[in-house]
Amino acid sequence: MQYRKLGRTDFMVSEVGLGCEHLEGMAIDAVDKVVKRALEQGVNILDVFMAEPNVRSYIGQALQGHRDNVILQGHIGAAWLGGQYTRTRDLQINQTFVEDFLERYRTDYIDVGMIHFVDSDDDYQAVFNSELIDYVVGLKKRGVVRSIGVSSHQPDIALKAVETGLVDVLMFSLNPAFDLLPSSVTLEEQFTEKPFQTLDLKGLAPARQRLYEACEMIGVGVTVMKALAGGTLLNEQLSPLGTALSPVQCMHYALTRPAVASALIGCRTPDEVDQALAYTTSSARQRDFSEVLSQTPVYSSKGRCMYCNHCLPCPVNIDIAAVMKYLDLAEAALVRSDQPASPSTIPATVGDHYRNLEHRADQCI
Numbered sequence: 555m556q557y558r559k560l561g562r563t564d565f566m567v568s569e570v571g572l573g574c575e576h577l578e579g580m581a582i583d584a585v586d587k588v589v590k591r592a593l594e595q596g597v598n599i600l601d602v603f604m605a606e607p608n609v610r611s612y613i614g615q616a617l618q619g620h621r622d623n624v625i626l627q628g629h630i631g632a633a634w635l636g637g638q639y640t641r642t643r644d645l646q647i648n649q650t651f652v653e654d655f656l657e658r659y660r661t662d663y664i665d666v667g668m669i670h671f672v673d674s675d676d677d678y679q680a681v682f683n684s685e686l687i688d689y690v691v692g693l694k695k696r697g698v699v700r701s702i703g704v705s706s707h708q709p710d711i712a713l714k715a716v717e718t719g720l721v722d723v724l725m726f727s728l729n730p731a732f733d734l735l736p737s738s739v740t741l742e743e744q745f746t747e748k749p750f751q752t753l754d755l756k757g758l759a760p761a762r763q764r765l766y767e768a769c770e771m772i773g774v775g776v777t778v779m780k781a782l783a784g785g786t787l788l789n790e791q792l793s794p795l796g797t798a799l800s801p802v803q804c805m806h807y808a809l810t811r812p813a814v815a816s817a818l819i820g821c822r823t824p825d826e827v828d829q830a831l832a833y834t835t836s837s838a839r840q841r842d843f844s845e846v847l848s849q850t851p852v853y854s855s856k857g858r859c860m861y862c863n864h865c866l867p868c869p870v871n872i873d874i875a876a877v878m879k880y881l882d883l884a885e886a887a888l889v890r891s892d893q894p895a896s897p898s899t900i901p902a903t904v905g906d907h908y909r910n911l912e913h914r915a916d917q918c919i
Contacts (some may be wrong), residue, residue: 555568555569555572555595555596555597555834556568556569556834557569557598557830558815558816559815560599560625560701560722560723560775560777560815560816561722561723561769561773561774561775561776561813561815562722562772562773562774562777563666563700563701563723563776565625565665565701565775566598566777567598567599567625567777567815567816568596568597568598568599568816569809569815569816569817569833569835570597570602570805570816570817570819570830570831570834571597571598571599571600571601571777571816571817571818571819572588572589572592572597572599572601572819572820572821572827573600573601573779573818573819573820573821574589574600574601574602574603574604574613574820575601575603575604575820576820576821577589577604577609577612577613577822578604578606578608578821579608579609580609580612580822582612582615584822584823585609585612585613585616586612586615586616587823587824588821588822588823588824588826588827589613589616589617590616590702591604591824591827592821592827592831593620593623593624593830595827595828595831595834596834597827597831598623598624598625599624599625599626599627599777599816599818600624600625600626600627601605601627601668601777601779601818602626602627602628602629602659603627603628603629603632603670603705604632604639605632605633605634605639605651605654605669606634606639607634607658608656609877610654610655610658610659611658611832613655613659614658614659614660614661615660617659617660618660621659621660621661624665626659626661626664626665627665627668627703627704627723627725627777628652628659628664628665628666628667628668629653629668629669629670629671630648630651630652630668630669630670630686630690631643631648631669631670631671631681631686632651632670632671633647633648633650633651634651635647641670641671642873643677643680643681643684643686645684645685645686645689646891647745648686648689649689649899652664652667652693652698655697662696662698663698663699663700664693664698664699665700665701666699666700666701666702666703666722666723667690667693667698667699667700667701667702667703668703668704668705668723668725669681669686669690669702669703669704669715670686670705671703671705671706671707672704672706672711672712672715673706673707673708674708674711675711677711678711678714678715681704681715682714682715682718682720683766687720687747690702691720695704699844699859701711701722701723702720702721702722702723703721703722703724703725703777704721704723704724704725704806705715705724705725705726705779706724706725706726707726707727707741707744707780708737708741709726709737709759709761709762709764709765710737710761711765712724712726712765713761713765713768715774716765716768716769716774717768717772719772721774722773722774722775723774723775723777724769724774724775724776724777724813725776725777725778725779725818725888726765726776726777726778726779727741727744727778727779727780728762728766728776728778728779728780728781728808728811728814729780729781729782729783729787729794729804729807729808730787730795730799730804730807730843730847731744731750731783731786731787731793731794732744732762732783733758733759733762733778733781734750734755734757734758734759735749735753735755735759736753736761737759737761738758739753744783746794747794749794750794750795763885765811765888766811766812766813766814767882767883768887769812769813770812770813770883770903770904771883771887771901771903771904773903774813775813775815776811776813776814776815777814777815777816777817777818778779778808778809778814778816778817778818779807779818781804781807781808781817781818781819782801782804782819783804783807785867787799788800788801788804795850796850797846797847797849797850798841798846799843799846799847801819801829801830801832801833802832802833802836802841803840803842803843803846804839804843805817805819805830805833806833806836806841806842806843807843808831810879811816812876812879812882812883817833838866845882868913869875869919870913870917870918870919871912871913872913872914872915872917872918873909873911873913876911877908877911877914877915880904880907880908883901883904884900884901884904884905884908887899887900887901887904888900914917
């Protein structure tokens with residue numbers, strides 16, 4: 555297992571994380587087996603958005619003896635009312651479920667206090683122009699929340715949240731199909747063929763590119779949900795791209811986007827955990843997604859590096875994808891600043907990351 559720094563936080567997280575939503579409704583021994591298998595294989599980040607009481611208690615029990623070594627994304631805004639999940643911005647209800655989280659997970663802190671499911675302007679206003687954000691910031695000041703996160707499926711709303719400067723982590727729905735779609739496409743439409751058949755898609759949507767670049771420059775770490783698009787990308791008949799990718803290819807696509815630290819894969823069995831963790835031992839050829847995407851008419855990467863590193867090996871061991879990624883980030887910063895190129899117009903983080911590469915572009919022969 556490889557580990558990556560989660561943005562500007564102090565956390566080092568596993569490239570493959572565990573999405574726990576599918577554990578809801580399962581028996582305690584089944585939950586225990588899934589969580590334990592993931593931990594045994596080096597997974598150290600779990601997304602636990604569910605507010606249902608039993609699954610919280612079961613995962614909490616499975617984590618006994620491991621809590622200090624695990625990063626939990628606990629969602630603020632997800633509640634269990636009247637026997638079912640609901641999303642709420644009510645301060646008192648959220649306070650109740652934060653306390654419930656701490657009790658059922660047998661902990662006194664939440665690693666990432668993830669403000670849950672902010673997908674519209676109304677949602678954004680209800681969070682960032684309300685007492686709810688003051689409450690979350692207060693939790694961070696008291697150490698109850700170690701970092702502040704936001705989960706979203708809409709790039710323009712996610713970008714607004716990131717640019718407040720309050721957000722340390724973004725949980726975002728990211729895969730090759732979704733990356734084609736403009737902000738106007740709703741979450742429900744993302745899983746249908748309609749936008750892929752009716753829109754003039756030209757490759758990576760600019761709003762999504764801007765979001766990933768902003769996260770990289772600001773230092774907001776990205777954790778990925780929907781990396782497999784609910785499994786539709788794995789089936790040629792279901793995939794909106796008209797071609798099938800493997801789980802490894804989908805995960806590698808996500809993990810090669812700027813600022814991404816971990817791809818969170820939902821699993822219901824130890825077997826499914828093993829299938830997700832096949833990524834950690836996969837070859838460069840197995841990870842390469844460029845050839846598959848080049849065969850679909852709706853996906854075009856013409857003129858852009860896809861960061862797949864299929865051009866490797868390099869005779870002097872340059873990580874070409876990393877070099878191209880930092881070049882793209884630098885050029886994007888110049889465009890936004892509308893100033894002549896100079897060291898002062900390149901974000902310090904981008905320059906630092908580039909200089910820290912073991913082999914840089916000037917070593918090209």
